[in-house]
Amino acid sequence: DARVTQTPRHKVTEMGQEVTMRCQPILGHNTVFWYRQTMMQGLELLAYFRNRAPLDDSGMPKDRFSAEMPDATLATLKIQPSEPRDSAVYFCASGPQGTNTDTQYFGPGTRLTVL
Amino acid sequence: AQSVTQLGSHVSVSEGALVLLRCNYSSSVPPYLFWYVQYPNQGLQLLLKYTSAATLVKGINGFEAEFKKSETSFHLTKPSAHMSDAAEYFCAVGNQAGTALIFGKGTTLSVSS
Numbered sequence: 001d002a003r004v005t006q007t008p009r010h011k012v013t014e015m016g017q018e019v020t021m022r023c024q025p026i027l028g029h030n031t032v033f034w035y036r037q038t039m040m041q042g043l044e045l046l047a048y049f050r051n052r053a054p055l056d057d058s059g060m061p062k063d064r065f066s067a068e069m070p071d072a073t074l075a076t077l078k079i080q081p082s083e084p085r086d087s088a089v090y091f092c093a094s095g096p097q098g099t100n101t102d103t104q105y106f107g108p109g110t111r112l113t114v115l
Numbered sequence: 116a117q118s119v120t121q122l123g124s125h126v127s128v129s130e131g132a133l134v135l136l137r138c139n140y141s142s143s144v145p146p147y148l149f150w151y152v153q154y155p156n157q158g159l160q161l162l163l164k165y166t167s168a169a170t171l172v173k174g175i176n177g178f179e180a181e182f183k184k185s186e187t188s189f190h191l192t193k194p195s196a197h198m199s200d201a202a203e204y205f206c207a208v209g210n211q212a213g214t215a216l217i218f219g220k221g222t223t224l225s226v227s228s
Contacts, residue, residue, distance in 0.1 A: 004158075033215055043205065043218040056215060091158060104216060106151075106158035 002026045004107035006092050012113045018080040021110045023092030024073055031095035032075045033104060034067055038088045082114045117142045117208045121219035129227050134193040136222050138206030148189040149207040150180055201226045
């Protein structure tokens with residue numbers, strides 16, 4: 001049963017520290033999405049990639065957030081420096097190419113707490 | 116532009132009762148519509164999707180949804196609630212191109228015995 005994996009599952013850090021979250025998309029999927037979930041804003045898109053190229057990162061604070069896909073099996077989301085308002089659950093999702101390009105498969109999320 | 120509105124942030128039903136979770140959408144292109152379920156401390160799981168085929172869509176766990184273009188709605192139903200259905204449910208709109216989904220704020224479903 002292919003799944004999206006995310007590490008770490010939980011992260012507690014202090015304000016000003018760098019945070020790196022990793023995602024392994026389902027093998028063969030060519031689209032990767034990063035979403036952030038908070039109580040106030042719900043689920044929001046931060047960025048997404050197709051074939052490793054960024055297509056939309058308009059939802060991401062550019063001064064502190066960066067997203068990359070070093071290769072087809074790894075997507076990273078970095079926050080530097082982190083702030084308390086970044087506390088949220090960060091989800092990665094991947095989508096297949098070909099048929100069913102509309103469907104996204106979500107990972108379990110990284111719960112980030114910035115003190 | 117696309118948007119989704121979920122009516123009611125919290126719905127409570129008794130076990131065995133009908134479940135109805137409401138979702139209205141706005142889209143300038145033919146929409147693809149989705150319902151996802153999120154159990155505590157887990158990621159989102161696809162329940163069902165509408166992609167311009169049959170307007171009545173059946174999903175997992177006995178859920179179904181009907182696409183009504185005239186009402187711009189995609190409400191989720193289940194004839195008989197089970198305790199295990201207690202979770203948060205998200206309606207989302209997307210498009211054929213596989214771009215990012217726009218999610219509603221979510222509806223928390225509580226099921227009492």
